[in-house]
Amino acid sequence: MxxxxxxxxxxxxxxxxxxxxxxxxxxxxxxxxxSARERFQRLxxxxxxxxxxxxxxxxxxxxxxxxxxxxxxxxxxxxxxQCPLATANIARVQRMLGxxxxxxxxxxxxxxxxxxxxxxxxxxxxxxxDVGPGWSFLTGKPADIDRLRRALGFTFQNAEEDADVDxxxxxxxxxxxxxxxxxxxxxxxxxxxxxxxxxxxxxxxxSEA
Numbered sequence: 001m002x003x004x005x006x007x008x009x010x011x012x013x014x015x016x017x018x019x020x021x022x023x024x025x026x027x028x029x030x031x032x033x034x035s036a037r038e039r040f041q042r043l044x045x046x047x048x049x050x051x052x053x054x055x056x057x058x059x060x061x062x063x064x065x066x067x068x069x070x071x072x073x074x075x076x077x078x079x080x081x082q083c084p085l086a087t088a089n090i091a092r093v094q095r096m097l098g099x100x101x102x103x104x105x106x107x108x109x110x111x112x113x114x115x116x117x118x119x120x121x122x123x124x125x126x127x128x129x130d131v132g133p134g135w136s137f138l139t140g141k142p143a144d145i146d147r148l149r150r151a152l153g154f155t156f157q158n159a160e161e162d163a164d165v166d167x168x169x170x171x172x173x174x175x176x177x178x179x180x181x182x183x184x185x186x187x188x189x190x191x192x193x194x195x196x197x198x199x200x201x202x203x204x205x206x207s208e209a
Contacts, residue, residue: 040180041066044151048144050110053123053137060148064136065177069105071198072173073187074154076113077125082170085188090172091129092191097198102134105198110148114139153184174198 047061111117122137175182
């Protein structure tokens with residue numbers, strides 16, 4: 001297995017902390033005038049413009065994440081090692097989750113190579129995996145994609161490693177935005193374990209409603 005493959009299996013190693021931990025640690029960055037949820041959004045959920053595979057213009061926070069439960073990962077379509085395996089694994093997760101996808105939980109795959117991965121390219125890529133409703137593939141401007149990747153914690157501590165798209169972090173980030181609950185799991189993890197964790201989150205939300 002190559003170094004990229006090893007990182008994909010280990011997954012969590014390059015990621016520093018969890019989103020909730022970062023929000024707490026940096027809660028004083030904007031003073032006391034904003035709510036915790038607003039501070040969290042500014043730090044980790046930037047409202048960058050993106051484009052879906054069908055060509056729809058959206059904003060990451062206001063259109064895709066706000067008030068939703070979400071599952072997020074990054075790929076690029078020319079990747080021949082980890083990305084096809086990751087996408088196939090997420091497709092299994094979608095099938096196992098069933099009806100809640102697109103209703104109670106929304107799935108987003110964002111390209112790391114927006115220059116190559118146009119909406120048309122992403123649409124063709126998604127078609128290979130029998131992607132169902134509720135799972136969107138997204139592209140955008142390189143600077144916006146990079147800002148989003150960093151804000152969500154898909155980074156390496158070493159700057160040289162982080163600049164190499166081939167070293168993309170093999171993680172799947174899932175979160176409940178209004179509750180500010182976020183976690184990460186290896187994208188190549190057992191899909192049954194991923195689904196089990198997501199279903200517990202959905203059950204917890206229903207019990208709190």
